[in-house]
Amino acid sequence: MKNIRQLHILPMLAMACLGLLFTACNSDKTKTAQTDSTATDSSGAGLSLPAGFSAAVIAKDLGSVRHISITPQGGIYVKHKSAGGNAGILYLTEANGTATVKTSFGTFDGTGIYVKKGYLYASSDEEVFRFKLNANNEVESPDKPEKIVTGLISRNEHEAKAILLDDAGNLYVNIGAYSNSCQVKDREKGSMGQPGCPILDSAGGIWQFKADKLNQTYKDGIRYATGLRNVVGMDWNKTSNQLFVMQHGRDQLHDIFPDMYTEKQSAILPAECMFAINKGDNAGWPYVYYDQEQKKKIVMPEYGGDGKKEGDSKYLEPAAAFPGHLAPNGLLFYTGSQFPEKYKNGAFIAFHGSWNRAPEPQAGYFVVFQPLKNGKADGPMEVFADGFSGSAENTAKGSATHRPCGLAQGPDGSLYVTDDVKGNIYKISYKK
Template identity: 75%
Template sequence: MKKQFNLTLPVLAVAGALLFNACNSNGTKSTTDTLTQDTSKTTETSAGIAVPEGFTATVIAQDLGGTRHIAVSPKGLIYVKLGKPKDGKGILVLQESNGKAEVKSGFGDYGGTGIFIKNGYLYASSNEEIFRYKLNANDEVVDPTKPEKIVTGLIDRHQHESKSIVLDDAGNLYVNIGAYSNSCQIKDREKGSLGQKGCPILDSAGGIWQFKADKLNQTYKDGVRYATGLRNVVGLDWNKEDNKLFVMQHGRDGLHDLFPDMYTVQQQAELPAECMYALNKGDNAGWPYIYYDHQQNKKIVAPEYGGDGKKEGDSKFINPVAAYPGHLAPNGLLFYTAAQFPEKYKNGAFIAFHGSWNRAPEPQAGYYVVFQAFKGGNPDGEGVVFADGFSGSPENTAKGAAEHRPCGLAQGPDGSLYVTDDSKGFIYKISYTK
């Protein structure tokens, strides 16, 4: 039986308090159409963010530009990737002191999303290329004007173009190449248009590609299509406990708009789920042929490919390991490995939900950071809202007019959690102080 909790803080923007179901028959942790607040007592901080009791959230920087993903070095330098360059700089370097982070320098004349630190290098992506910069003993970039070009020639069709990145411990670089389409229709987003046979988009997009982390000037032919059938991934991370790549997929849009005879506006607002996948080499998550319906707990054949909202998808497509409410736009994923937070957070995942724009006639939703507990390398128990209030008010959330939209996540050397906002360029720092 599902429990319900009362949300006592008016800043919270969670419409209801429904919890994750137990594992269904396919092993996926599935949820209904809202998420619950953390069951511990919450505290509204000076930053306007509600977090569980014992935590504090502060704004350490603001007005930076469109801050996308973030990386914090072992010595505490903060590197932030901007979606678009500001004053000719696409990467900002911040130094934190006395509760504030000041911009120390900037470099890189390209926009983008991905940024990651590994083995003495800073990796950063534009929408077509991936670069790396050598770091010195103080974690500073040695020569910001001369990056090494690791990958070039990635497709950018101005839809789902961001190239998120992560590295494993075996010298491999993983990059999302989003599909430049909603559902691979012959005429994209046109009412009644059917799907392209064989979906040619999947040859160069709609999946995760693997490259060598130290080889220069790689192109598609040098990489491996590590996993396919993923419409668009912005949040991804390497799970060290499971030694596996985990990703968050942005689900498709427009079920009713495109096929009004099969779907109601209510179904369009709630479907499909935003899904977490654990990926092995060669996996196929099924886009555009299927989507995951968290209400039926099934993979459903897409209407463009002969589906009717009930026909179940092929078993060759992998199941998600967790499913969340539709259209919340998961833009950040981070496995927490530090010791500052209480033990229940160790090896669990934080997910930054950027927030919806397309849940009408239902209220818009999201604009929060969710915590998903893990056990033995897999989701365990409830996924709960950990940090909320980024939108500014429940009214802002409902109408999709959020003041701040969570995007990137990083773990600091002291175990604090950093959250970027790509709306007004804020950086939040969440720490456990109890």
């Protein structure tokens, strides 16, 4: 048991990031919409939000917290990206605008965490565990988790396992590709793609397992979808009863193929894609990427592409496409009633921010809202919460003070956002 820490609200940060977003997106030739009303600073959290919304930092200095899940009673579970000397999971309770750490447990690394039907599920880089919850939705035996899945591949690139559960007793696990683009020599200039990309045998997709069966391995699961380089943000869309994911697109087009791509093209391509997934779908990695400027799938240069050659129609079309390298780490379909009606069943996406747009400015470090209709983008994305980086200069340099990562919806319809730099938890609320 850790000592309970009293946490306080951050001072307001001076903000200029919103303008940089529009500069970056306009240079990408990607439409970005303003929200219905003028963005305003919220009280105390340093974020810029649409009018009527406010944010509070309900917890701080928690370490590199990544994904977050909230119980029906409002208890907060967060997962560390790296356990190190800290606990892998924290449980917090919230009262009077402050969240305090009640328990900490688990020493395994990883990102995934999810509360469902009386259990807390959490992943390491190679396994998925579950903990039984009591009537108050607190873990009963934190030192005795049940092992649900084991033996997943982890090769020090895209190794974190995002997880999700549906309402039919299925567990979905992202197994990221341990490669940028399945080259013979990873990230080496001019190296071509491996024939048949053997990585796809055990990675580069979403696997489905049973949520209540112990000690499952690859042979017990189903490769639910393939051709996904790496997925960190994922959620179940209850409107369409379907899995949605946010893929991290490939890197370094110019570095690897400088004769085909300029530095500017490499900064904005390929798109970060939202995919609506059905069993058996193939999103195309490493054979194609989506070009949001040409609005088409393009053959990867490692597999004979030239930046213009169109990819096979058999590969999945994105439900929505966003500027490259923004790193979508959180996805949430809003189902609450606190926010205005326009947000109902739309998608919030936490963009963790880029590292590889240089010499162009870095971009991201914000939460956006994507309107949807019939499972597809219904208009351009809207910047919802900006200001995590601290300043436009911080954003351009890629040295953000805070970086949004995980998203969760509280029982009252509030939106929670984690920060994996300083370890903040933000609570965003709406009042007419």
